[in-house]
Amino acid sequence: MSERDTATETIDLETRLTQDHHQSLKLWLRMLSTTVMIENEIRNRLRAEFDTTLPRFDLMAQLERHPDGLRMGELSKRMMVTGGNITGITDQLEQEGLVMRVSDKQDRRAYSVKLTAAGRKTFKTMASVHEAWVAELLAGLDPEQKNQMISMLSSVKSDLSAGSKHNENE
Amino acid sequence: MSERDTATETIDLETRLTQDHHQSLKLWLRMLSTTVMIENEIRNRLRAEFDTTLPRFDLMAQLERHPDGLRMGELSKRMMVTGGNITGITDQLEQEGLVMRVSDKQDRRAYSVKLTAAGRKTFKTMASVHEAWVAELLAGLDPEQKNQMISMLSSVKSDLSAGSKHNENE
């Protein structure tokens, strides 16, 4: 153990807590501002290039990953928004012929939402351009750094999900 | 150079680009969902504990860092929103006695917005609780990882600012 480590362990708990708090705050502010900047950029480009919005794009992306369709409730969970919003976005996309509601044969209250052929085609175009934008905006990191960030963000996320269970006790 | 490196260099450019695109997309989706989850949590807690909102908290945080006050235009830049919004938030906070508009002696069109004594006191309470929340939500990372993320996010951000200059050519 080096002298420096010994010195580090000498500082009292309160000081270490304060330092950790400051560091966490700094990280959070940087996460937030970076994400907002990228999000705004992508939002503007989606509007300008494809006349669409982030939630609409997101819903189609969910469906593309699930060719058998997703029920409204599943979309709601995955997109982290309440049901009414899913109805609204689905209505728009259905009107434009990009998605369709297919009634569930087992449960007549439920639908599966699927991409139409036109929706798949439209989404494919948008997705490849979108992916290139994201790669461009994250070009400041090399592949190794990206892997590191992906895994670090995972531990933050899993912590958050664990935390929400904790709230049930309140 | 190891065999593995040689193999890596053997794959063609297109494949490597595709891999990078996928990885970037994965990272971006994780950044976005993690940030949204934390943001929602903080938003809810600010509402529940202090009956305030994120933009209001953010404006006060900006002022706390600048005791001499900030002009409306500076707040607008720092908070990445347009001027009209700053007017609205400032109006609310001024009405509650938390901030004040001080007219600029050099330029009679302009104000400096400052925290009042009450605003400083209120903010101090909120900020320390807020900081503890953030530390709690980011507890999944150790200090070394936090430092890494902070520096990686810096390179992303500086890249983004450079990119916006590029847009002037369009």
Add this chain to the structure above:
DNA sequence: TATTGTTATACTCTATAACTATA
């Protein structure tokens, strides 16, 4: 003329709660 801040307005995204129709 250009700039600082304000006003008025509208749009996107969201949550909530009451509702319908099934289960």
Add this chain to the structure above:
DNA sequence: TATAGTTATAGAGTATAACAATA
């Protein structure tokens, strides 16, 4: 009764553009 989805509504949070006062 409970659940799947819809409807209606309200409220953040935002941008845009026309405006007044001043530079």
